[in-house]
Amino acid sequence: MRKHYDVVIVGGGIQGLSLAYYLARDSSQRVVVFEKGYLGCGASGRNGEMIRSAFGSRQWIGLWNKSLQLWENLAAELGFNVMFTRHGYMILATKPEEFDALKQNQKTQREHGLTTTLLDAEEVMRLIPAMNPAVIAGGLLQAQGGFARHDAAIWGYARAARRLSVDIFPATEVMDIVIKSGRVQSVKTSGGEVETRTVVNVAGAHDQRISKMAGIELPTEVHRIEVMVTEPIKPFLTKAVSAPGLLCYMHQSARGEFIGGAEKDDFVPSTSMKNSLGTTCAIAFKYVRIFPQLAGVRMMRQWTGLVSQTPDHAPIMGPVPEIEGFILSVAWGGYGFMGGPGGGKALSEYIITGEVPPEIRPFNAERFETGKLVIEPAIIRKEH
Ligand SMILES: Cc1cc2nc3c(=O)[nH]c(=O)nc-3n(C[C@H](O)[C@H](O)[C@H](O)COP(=O)(O)OP(=O)(O)OC[C@H]3O[C@@H](n4cnc5c(N)ncnc54)[C@H](O)[C@@H]3O)c2cc1C
Known part of the structure; x- marks a missing residue:
């Protein structure tokens, strides 16, 4: 030193x-x-591990798009494979009013130079056929988004x-x-x-x-977030998906594992690093609600992390x-x-x-x- x-x-x-x-x-x-x-x-x-810059405010788009541009060449820049997989990031609308909000966000994204695609329910189904049609009201895809290995x-x-x-x-x-x-x-x-x-x-x-x-x-306040990883299964999801209406997000890794999390509706503040049965159940429930074929798939790992929030x-x-x-x-x-x-x-x-x-x-x-x-x-x- x-x-x-x-x-x-x-x-x-x-x-x-x-x-x-x-x-x-x-x-x-x-x-x-x-x-x-x-x-x-x-x-x-x-x-x-999910990555996008398709937000709905000028301020977030400005900072996160600077970041997305750096992610593009990060492996070459650092001389280390950060495994940035640019298969796209989709925000799922589960209700018509959420789809209206996505349309509004897309306007702001366009004004700030982002290319994103609005998808109606049928287009979402064509893009991700494994998705449960009952939860789809539409989506917004940022093709340049994706995920990397943390x-x-x-x-x-x-x-x-x-x-x-x-x-x-x-x-x-x-x-x-x-x-x-x-x-x-x-x-x-x-x-x-x-x-x-x-x-x-x-x-x-x-x-x-x-x-x-x-x-x-x-x-600031400390919040805990939990993640669950399933056993590897045959790949059927290439996009990163987040569903703000269901408070959950997920992607499937190159090894076939489903990785993601959900926040419980009846949140209790805590800084414990232990996983809770309630959140584990909430994640499992939402995984299966969005992708019915995940029913019966075994959970392999889970963990908790703490973040600070304003x-x-x-x-x-x-x-x-x-x-x-x-x-x-x-x-x-x-x-x-x-x-x-x-x-x-x-x-x-x-x-x-x-x-x-x-x-x-x-x-x-x-x-x-x-x-x-x-x-x-x-x-x-x-x-x-
Ligand atoms: C479960 C979960 C899922 C998430 N999913 C996503 C996602 O998909 N996409 C996304 O973009 N973000 C996601 N996030 C958020 C993201 O992980 C955090 O916002 C980000 O990692 C914050 O980085 P940081 O470097 O600021 O903090 P941290 O990674 O928390 O690093 C802070 C470091 O400071 C160290 N430290 C603290 N006190 C001291 C001290 N006194 N002396 C020395 N060192 C100290 C800590 O040990 C720690 O290593 C998620 C977070 C969690 C927990």
């Missing part, structure tokens, strides 16, 4: 590692990543960052941040103290603890006015894996130039005081 770093990144998830990579690639800053567990032990190694993306960014001389310390917990005269001075870790003038909080579900070290309160469900990115040198990239909710390359790249541009890039400007920390919230209609949104 060096005595001094230009940038200290707290958290070895996809956001922290992609930021480290782009900073090292595009500048001569000395960068260190501290991860209290192993790389990807947070939500980044536990997610459903571990591979983590390892790819970490290896590429190390090649560019980023120091990465797993099993090293950030314990405190020293602030003097309103500016970051140093960071105390379980492995020693380092001097720095820039600290980035990318600590996922632990974002509040890191921010409190700098005296900053965040308007009241408007959008991330908080950029500097905070109170402390010079303290930067946030937190509260990515259920969309930070797909937003990993774009989030890291955009934040690196801010750190290198001092100018907040347009893609992350709307996601500033002040919006909860100014009231300029970012309202995104095309996400799985459960009001608690």
